[in-house]
Amino acid sequence: MTAPAQSPKQLVLLGAGHAHVHVLSTLAAQPMPGVQITLVAPYPRQLYSGMVPGFVAGHYALEDCVIALAPLLKNTGIKWLTRSATGLDANARTVTLDDGSTLSFDWLSVNTGPVQDRDQIEQTMPGAREHGLFVRPIEAFGALWPQVAELAKTRALRVAVIGGGAAGIELAMAIRHGLRSSSVTIISGAAAVGANYTPAVQQRVAKALKRRNITVLPDMAVGIQAGEVLLGCGARLACDVPLIATGAQAPAWLAGSGLALDGNGFIAVDACQRSTSHAHVFAAGDVSTRVDRAIARSGVYAVRAGPALANNLAAAIAGREPTPHQPPENTLNLLSCGDRQAIASWGRYSAQGRWVWWLKDRIDRAFIKRYARPPLTPAGDMDSDGAPANRR
Numbered sequence: 001m002t003a004p005a006q007s008p009k010q011l012v013l014l015g016a017g018h019a020h021v022h023v024l025s026t027l028a029a030q031p032m033p034g035v036q037i038t039l040v041a042p043y044p045r046q047l048y049s050g051m052v053p054g055f056v057a058g059h060y061a062l063e064d065c066v067i068a069l070a071p072l073l074k075n076t077g078i079k080w081l082t083r084s085a086t087g088l089d090a091n092a093r094t095v096t097l098d099d100g101s102t103l104s105f106d107w108l109s110v111n112t113g114p115v116q117d118r119d120q121i122e123q124t125m126p127g128a129r130e131h132g133l134f135v136r137p138i139e140a141f142g143a144l145w146p147q148v149a150e151l152a153k154t155r156a157l158r159v160a161v162i163g164g165g166a167a168g169i170e171l172a173m174a175i176r177h178g179l180r181s182s183s184v185t186i187i188s189g190a191a192a193v194g195a196n197y198t199p200a201v202q203q204r205v206a207k208a209l210k211r212r213n214i215t216v217l218p219d220m221a222v223g224i225q226a227g228e229v230l231l232g233c234g235a236r237l238a239c240d241v242p243l244i245a246t247g248a249q250a251p252a253w254l255a256g257s258g259l260a261l262d263g264n265g266f267i268a269v270d271a272c273q274r275s276t277s278h279a280h281v282f283a284a285g286d287v288s289t290r291v292d293r294a295i296a297r298s299g300v301y302a303v304r305a306g307p308a309l310a311n312n313l314a315a316a317i318a319g320r321e322p323t324p325h326q327p328p329e330n331t332l333n334l335l336s337c338g339d340r341q342a343i344a345s346w347g348r349y350s351a352q353g354r355w356v357w358w359l360k361d362r363i364d365r366a367f368i369k370r371y372a373r374p375p376l377t378p379a380g381d382m383d384s385d386g387a388p389a390n391r392r
Contacts, residue, residue: 008034008036009035009036009106009107009317010035010104010106010107011032011037011038011106011109011313011317012103012108013038013040013041013109014040014109014110014112015040015110015112015113015285015287017111017113017285017286018046018111018306019111019284019285019305019306019309020041020109020309021046022306022307022371023109023306024073024076024078026306026307026310027078027310028072036077037076037078037079038103038105039073039080040085041081042082042084043069043082043137043139044069046066046067046069047138047139048066048067048364048368049114049138049167050364052138052142053171053173053174054361055142055145056175057173057174057178059361062142062146064365064368065142067372083098083099084097085251085253087253088253089256089258090258090275090277090278090281091278093108093280108280108282109282109283110281110282110287110288111285111287111309112251113138113286114138114248115136115249115287116244116246116248117250117252119252121244125222125224126223126224127223127224128242130224131242133241134244135243136248152179156182156183157241158182158185158240159182159185159243160184160185160187160237160243161175161185161186161187161245162187162221163186163188163244163245163247164187165194165195165196165246168193168246169193169194169205169335170335172184172186172209173208173209173214176212176213177212177339184215185214186209186217187220187229189218189219189220189221190218192218193205193206193216198345198350200345201335201345204352205343208337208352212337217237219232219235220232221242224239250264250287251287254266254267258277258278259278260275260277266286266288266289267281267283267287267288268288271324271325271326272312272322272323273308273312273322274312274316274322279316280316284305285305308325329347330346330347332345332346334356334363337357340357341353341356342356342359
């Protein structure tokens, strides 16, 4: 008599962030026998956030900054659902998708990328939903920015970048370079611009912004109306394009997941990128606690964290103990300044100039090339920006 065949184990990859792009590339060369893998990702491509400021500045076409997912999945047997998660039950081992369906898993890896919680932002900044241009999801921003650039050809725009972190700094200088006749203001909030960087880097950033005639307002944006941003001091800033580049929040659906979370709602993980409460759940990137968010937006993060995640998923599913992944004490961080110059920092050291931009450009292009595959003919209906039609 023949024994009944065992059902394959179910591994769900939730999101197509930088680390998961590497995992997908690894699975193409090193399949997992006896494992059915499902990717849940709403867009047909991964828009590399590290090159988006260069796109805004006019140095890159949008297609220069993307990694198509379909070629990575070709001949792998991986099932791909073009959906987003709206719920997670770690105890029941199910993910709820935005069409109401549920997906069961034996193992789960979460790498959904940064999130801007619109409900949370709307509470602190009324009018943001109606009038603001959100940086996240990055795919939507990439599709909408050309419309701003076209508008700037008809008249000078007043752009307010809300947020003084790495994304706000780079985008402000990119806009100043790309939209030459427009004015740019950074509304930095209570913290100094570039507060997460060393004082030396902060000084370099401040000088770079001043040289480019970018105004910095150390105030809070407390509301957005048509044509203006309301400030905490009571003043109103005339504004045509309020760009919301505030920091990332944890996905709202994590709150009821049953997973151990940190004080900000991100998944608490150990040194193996594994949930501290559920050993069958892994997480990487902006959705987890063990990440430098400035590094997570770069290809450097994928090259380092991606291999560790791929190896640990394979080990855990095979019944082996995962290997701790220790991020390096110092990492190279590169801030583009819009006009083919950049600022570099490594621990307490910093530098800037055209050679730094050349280095960043080389690293970024190498990251895209590393995971690029010949494009496939997309299936199904797509919007003009390349997103599935039902994902608007």
